[in-house]
Amino acid sequence: MSNPENHWALWPCPIQYLACNGMKLLLLQMPTALTLPIHELQILALVLSPFACIVTFFRLWLRYARGKLWWDDFWALMGSFFTIFFIAVFMLHVRDPDTNPMSQQARVVVYYFCTITFYGVAWTVRISILLTVVRLAFGLLRRLLIYGTILFFVFWALLYAQFFWVCVPQPGWKESPLAQCNLGRQVAITLIVTDVIGDTILIAAPLHLLWGVRLQRSLKLRLIAVFASTAVMTAVSLYHDYTIYLFGGLPEAFAANLQVAVGLFVANLSVITAFVFRLANESNGSTGDTGQVPSGLVTFGAVSPARRMRTTTFGGIETTMPDEHIKVQVDISKTDDREEDAHMDKMELQDLAGRQV
Numbered sequence: 001m002s003n004p005e006n007h008w009a010l011w012p013c014p015i016q017y018l019a020c021n022g023m024k025l026l027l028l029q030m031p032t033a034l035t036l037p038i039h040e041l042q043i044l045a046l047v048l049s050p051f052a053c054i055v056t057f058f059r060l061w062l063r064y065a066r067g068k069l070w071w072d073d074f075w076a077l078m079g080s081f082f083t084i085f086f087i088a089v090f091m092l093h094v095r096d097p098d099t100n101p102m103s104q105q106a107r108v109v110v111y112y113f114c115t116i117t118f119y120g121v122a123w124t125v126r127i128s129i130l131l132t133v134v135r136l137a138f139g140l141l142r143r144l145l146i147y148g149t150i151l152f153f154v155f156w157a158l159l160y161a162q163f164f165w166v167c168v169p170q171p172g173w174k175e176s177p178l179a180q181c182n183l184g185r186q187v188a189i190t191l192i193v194t195d196v197i198g199d200t201i202l203i204a205a206p207l208h209l210l211w212g213v214r215l216q217r218s219l220k221l222r223l224i225a226v227f228a229s230t231a232v233m234t235a236v237s238l239y240h241d242y243t244i245y246l247f248g249g250l251p252e253a254f255a256a257n258l259q260v261a262v263g264l265f266v267a268n269l270s271v272i273t274a275f276v277f278r279l280a281n282e283s284n285g286s287t288g289d290t291g292q293v294p295s296g297l298v299t300f301g302a303v304s305p306a307r308r309m310r311t312t313t314f315g316g317i318e319t320t321m322p323d324e325h326i327k328v329q330v331d332i333s334k335t336d337d338r339e340e341d342a343h344m345d346k347m348e349l350q351d352l353a354g355r356q357v
Contacts, residue, residue: 038094078124114256203234
């Protein structure tokens with residue numbers, strides 16, 4: 001494990017001596033300040049992550065009740081399974097070494113499963129978030145996002161391979177009381193690169209969908225807030241990478257537990273937010289489509305009125321498809337579940353026709 005004092009001693013402080021050394025002190029103390037005793041780490045693991053799992057199951061119930069289950073829900077479910085497994089092995093791993101009844105070999109196996117389940121949560125939630133955006137996308141953007149999903153699987157496999165490549169032959173840690181591999185700077189740098197690329201895709205894709213959208217300012221701010229919540233997950237994952245790079249040990253365990261809980265919760269935020277909007281509309285006595293553009297309507301693209309159009313309406317979502325353009329109007333507070341699948345099938349047929357041309 002790298003010594004933080006030696007690392008930051010290499011940082012030169014030419015003129016602004018006090019400011020520079022003050023920054024050193026801040027960076028050195030930040031992980032220590034956020035590190036909790038072992039029993040408090042266990043309490044944290046039993047509160048944050050189970051809450052995120054409960055939110056996930058509520059999201060799945062909402063989707064199932066409305067007949068809208070899709071692949072993003074499947075990967076959210078997988079993320080919750082990985083989280084439950086992570087909590088179990090995390091509780092076994094983060095224990096006082098002096099009172100831990102497990103054998104040394106069992107401690108090593110538990111640590112392996114901690115890392116395996118952590119990576120499982122980190123990338124299943126990213127895949128779920130990206131597939132949520134895929135549901136709303138069409139045409140070239142939809143195909144690019146599907147390729148992005150494949151890239152996430154590649155990153156996931158790469159991190160697994162690097163973990164075993166670094167830790168299996170590494171001496172010493174398998175005999176230490178904590179039984180935790182020193183992942184070091186090589187793994188930290190790989191994590192930073194994959195996290196930044198993955199989260200950049202998750203932030204840029206929904207913002208691209210929202211570009212040029214006409215809707216009420218309040219609703220637009222809410223949608224941007226939902227999708228930009230990925231930035232919170234990015235900050236937490238970068239903090240975890242930082243603890244790996246400099247500290248390891250309990251600071252890393254704390255950051256990993258925080259990233260698992262925040263990541264799984266963020267993956268469900270868009271569904272929960274839409275549910276809250278729907279409840280707010282129902283409490284205000286909103287009715288069905290009146291034939292006019294409702295407040296809070298999201299419109300993608302523009303279509304000349306002179307063109308002959310084919311129009312379908314599904315769940316407050318009106319899709320107008322002329323020869324060359326697509327106009328999608330989305331009222332996220334209203335849904336007609338039976339027709340959404342027809343719309344998704346239509347988009348898939350359109351993509352297939354585009355590939356055949």
